[in-house]
Amino acid sequence: MDVRKTYWYQNKLTSIFGVVVGVAFAFFSHSHYQSAKAYRALPQQVFLNIYNQPVGPQDLLKETYHNPIYRKGTNGETPNDFLKEAMLSLFHYSKSDLKDGTVLKKFYTWCSEDEVENLYKNVFVNLGQQRIVLAQNGIVEPRLIGEFTYVGRATRPYESVSGLKMDALTHKFTGKLLITAFGDSNYPTVYNVTALVQRALLQDKYKGYQIIELEMR
Amino acid sequence: MYETMDSVTKKLNKWKWSYFISLLMSGVLFLGYAGYTLLYTPERQQLLLNQMGGVYVNEDLTKTNASEGQVKQFAYESIAFSFKYNYRSLRSNEDYEKILSGEMEVDLPDHRDLIKPLFESGEHEKFLKSLNDAPWMDRFYPQHRQIDVRFSVPPLQENVNGWVQSDDGRLNMIYSGHFFIIVDAKGLKSHSYKINYKVTLERKPFLPIGQEKVYYYKPMVPMNTFEWRIKTLEWDHEKRR
Numbered sequence: 001m002d003v004r005k006t007y008w009y010q011n012k013l014t015s016i017f018g019v020v021v022g023v024a025f026a027f028f029s030h031s032h033y034q035s036a037k038a039y040r041a042l043p044q045q046v047f048l049n050i051y052n053q054p055v056g057p058q059d060l061l062k063e064t065y066h067n068p069i070y071r072k073g074t075n076g077e078t079p080n081d082f083l084k085e086a087m088l089s090l091f092h093y094s095k096s097d098l099k100d101g102t103v104l105k106k107f108y109t110w111c112s113e114d115e116v117e118n119l120y121k122n123v124f125v126n127l128g129q130q131r132i133v134l135a136q137n138g139i140v141e142p143r144l145i146g147e148f149t150y151v152g153r154a155t156r157p158y159e160s161v162s163g164l165k166m167d168a169l170t171h172k173f174t175g176k177l178l179i180t181a182f183g184d185s186n187y188p189t190v191y192n193v194t195a196l197v198q199r200a201l202l203q204d205k206y207k208g209y210q211i212i213e214l215e216m217r
Numbered sequence: 218m219y220e221t222m223d224s225v226t227k228k229l230n231k232w233k234w235s236y237f238i239s240l241l242m243s244g245v246l247f248l249g250y251a252g253y254t255l256l257y258t259p260e261r262q263q264l265l266l267n268q269m270g271g272v273y274v275n276e277d278l279t280k281t282n283a284s285e286g287q288v289k290q291f292a293y294e295s296i297a298f299s300f301k302y303n304y305r306s307l308r309s310n311e312d313y314e315k316i317l318s319g320e321m322e323v324d325l326p327d328h329r330d331l332i333k334p335l336f337e338s339g340e341h342e343k344f345l346k347s348l349n350d351a352p353w354m355d356r357f358y359p360q361h362r363q364i365d366v367r368f369s370v371p372p373l374q375e376n377v378n379g380w381v382q383s384d385d386g387r388l389n390m391i392y393s394g395h396f397f398i399i400v401d402a403k404g405l406k407s408h409s410y411k412i413n414y415k416v417t418l419e420r421k422p423f424l425p426i427g428q429e430k431v432y433y434y435k436p437m438v439p440m441n442t443f444e445w446r447i448k449t450l451e452w453d454h455e456k457r458r
Contacts, residue, residue, distance in 0.1 A: 008225050015232030022239025029246045036250070050442050051425065052271035068426055069436045085436040088324050094303060096365055137363065137401055139305045143324055182305055182361075184403070 047202050060158060060168035060199045064208035076150040079171045079197040082209040083148055086110040087193065091142035091179050095133050111211045112198070113161075119214055129181045129189070136183030145190070148175035156196070156212065161204045170198040170212065177216070191216040269425060278387045278420045281444050285379055285390070291445050292372045292392050292416055295335045299344065299450075300398055300412070302328040303363035307348075316432050326433035334441035337419065337448050344450055352454065353400045353410065360402040368396040372416070388420040389448065397457070409457045419448040 003009055047055040049066040065072045070081040090110060093103045107120045132138045151172040158168035173195050181187040196213040265273040307328040315321040333341055353362060372392035381389040393415040401407045421444065
């Protein structure tokens with residue numbers, strides 16, 4: 001009689017196999033439990049405003065209200081204040097600011113990187129005002145005529161500095177800006193301004209907005 | 218030696234039970250773990266909130282979170298910022314009064330208001346007065362003068378220890394040194410002055426923005442969100458060329 005074909009022997013073999021599988025199950029469950037227990041989520045970056053209030057999740061399809069001086073509203077008030085500050089800051093400079101890169105730094109603060117390339121390097125430095133400033137050691141000052149008019153909103157593609165691609169809320173404004181170059185005499189020019197202001201990640205632009213298109217005629 | 222059917226069945230039953238229990242245990246362990254993860258709630262931590270609904274940070278004015286280097290950088294930047302102005306940014310007293318009374322409208326702040334957050338309020342007045350008496354302010358407006366600042370040496374600590382405890386209990390820091398200012402004037406050669414200074418900085422509390430009405434567009438004056446401000450700024454000048 002072949003003992004391997006007997007009923008009791010096969011049952012015994014099955015039981016041994018079952019024990020091995022059971023122990024293996026128990027062992028792997030326990031090791032999985034250990035590694036799961038040891039898991040700690042990575043600390044998330046929390047942005048705070050100047051009052052230590054968390055800015056909250058960054059939804060680029062909504063406004064951001066972390067700038068304490070800007071108005072809060074859903075009808076473009078916040079980006080309107082951003083644009084006003086941007087325009088008053090960009091067009092206020094002296095000869096030394098122009099030469100030591102202070103103006104270029106301002107462009108990088110307020111505008112998207114692509115727009116800086118386009119606006120500063122191709123247009124701004126070639127404007128007649130810059131010739132007055134350099135030749136006559138002049139000063140340029142802006143003055144907003146009235147307020148910016150809110151045209152409307154849409155979503156536009158946005159790419160962060162780290163390469164994230166998403167859609168972001170974009171606002172359109174029009175307005176009038178008086179820019180005066182003070183040299184040997186005063187040289188005022190009135191510009192009709194059309195600007196697109198887009199929501200941006202705080203990692204890229206700390207104000208949470210950036211100018212992606214600026215047209216001055 | 219032959220085993221009886223009974224003894225063999227008993228042995229087999231032992232194996233069957235151990236098989237069953239090991240399978241059951243792994244299942245129980247899994248269910249136990251699943252239940253634990255579902256029922257687990259992290260420990261709640263208590264946070265104190267400030268008036269603005271943000272996380273309260275205790276401000277002990279005898280201590281600072283800033284390093285000595287950061288305070289030195291603040292001293293340098295504040296002095297450079299305070300002495301860099303021109304005939305447009307620091308308006309004449311008559312024009313400034315017109316602006317304050319609303320006769321003249323502007324978007325940009327005057328230099329007086331631009332540097333205000335950097336100073337203790339009494340010292341701000343004193344500094345403006347000393348600036349008004351400076352020799353380069355003579356014919357400042359007709360000659361369209363512009364003042365620029367050049368530092369050649371960093372501010373130097375007055376004592377080795379660095380931090381000083383003031384009589385009012387606040388932490389102070391004293392620096393001294395010199396820098397140069399270059400005065401450009403329309404149609405004239407530029408000339409420079411050496412300014413020797415001694416600045417005392419003090420730890421200040423963080424104050425929320427006031428709601429007062431101002432003549433300029435408010436965001437144009439950068440807030441001093443740093444823990445320090447200028448307590449006193451003493452300076453004298455030597456003409457260079």
